[in-house]
Amino acid sequence: MVRAPCCEKMGLKKGPWTPEEDEILVSYIRSYGHGNWRALPKQAGLLRCGKSCRLRWINYLRPDIKRGNFTKEEEETIIKWHEMLGNRWSAIAAMLPGRTDNEIKNVWHTHLKKRVNPNQSAQNPKRKAQSGVKTVMEVGPTKLQAIPLAAHPKLENPSQDLVSPSQSCSEISSSAATNASTMTGEINDAGIKEGCMQSSEELLKIDASFWSEALSIDDCGMPMDCNMSAGPPPTSLGDPFSSSPSNFDNDDINFWLKVIMEAEDFQELLEI
DNA sequence: AAATTGATCAACCGCATGTTA
DNA sequence: GTAACATGCGGTTGATCAATT
Known part of the structure; x- marks a missing residue:
């Protein structure tokens, strides 16, 4: 290239x-x-x-940028998600509407990492591989694939939908924020295109960029149009799903996201 | 009051990846 | 299939300001 x-x-x-x-x-x-x-x-x-x-x-x-200091809740959210995702700032930013990845990165390096690792210097991402500490996303694709599908809620309650596929992105953004701050709330489908997710195995290949893209507003500060009835978004904005066809099912997504978000720590995930 | 140190954050850089022709 | 281009991401830098000596 x-x-x-x-x-x-x-x-x-x-x-x-x-x-x-x-x-x-x-x-x-x-x-x-x-x-x-x-x-x-x-x-x-x-x-x-x-x-x-x-x-x-x-x-x-951007008009939707949130100014001012981070709240306690926001900081906790960052810490929690950083624990799971590592330095995936854009993905973490997607959990905090109005905050940018750059801002979150700065807050992490100036405040939060000291709080998390008072005795350590920042976890250098270049050393991360040597440290033995792995994030959910790093380990997930291998470990999580072993999760039995029998645990899938859809099998127990096929009609269970956590959120309407046509839910607007603005609603999704705010609910994502709520979920992210509490870390225990019901997980919505983050505006995932209806019918584009079909297999939970495929989900496990998912990268953190999914979180970011699926939950994000667009670069203009406007919620990306996730309502499929409204047709595809302008090509200039890009459509995170159109170029990478996925075969996931909304319920699969809901289920695994919920599992991940509700897990107290990664060890818990491995025990599922 | 001046010099030094540390903290903060906006902005840049290089790379990876996606898209188009 | 490939080259050219566009975009997004994470790491790093450097200017600025506040606190300390």
């Missing part, structure tokens, strides 16, 4: 954004959206690379 040419060569600006630049970016995206980040700065008249624009928008200018 050939990398895209580096944008700095073109004499583009780097460093902190000025209020003027912010205004230009915001007003452009409000008017035209961001079909193509690479083309956006040129069209908007910004001397920035698309990557920089995207980052600025996502981490700072």
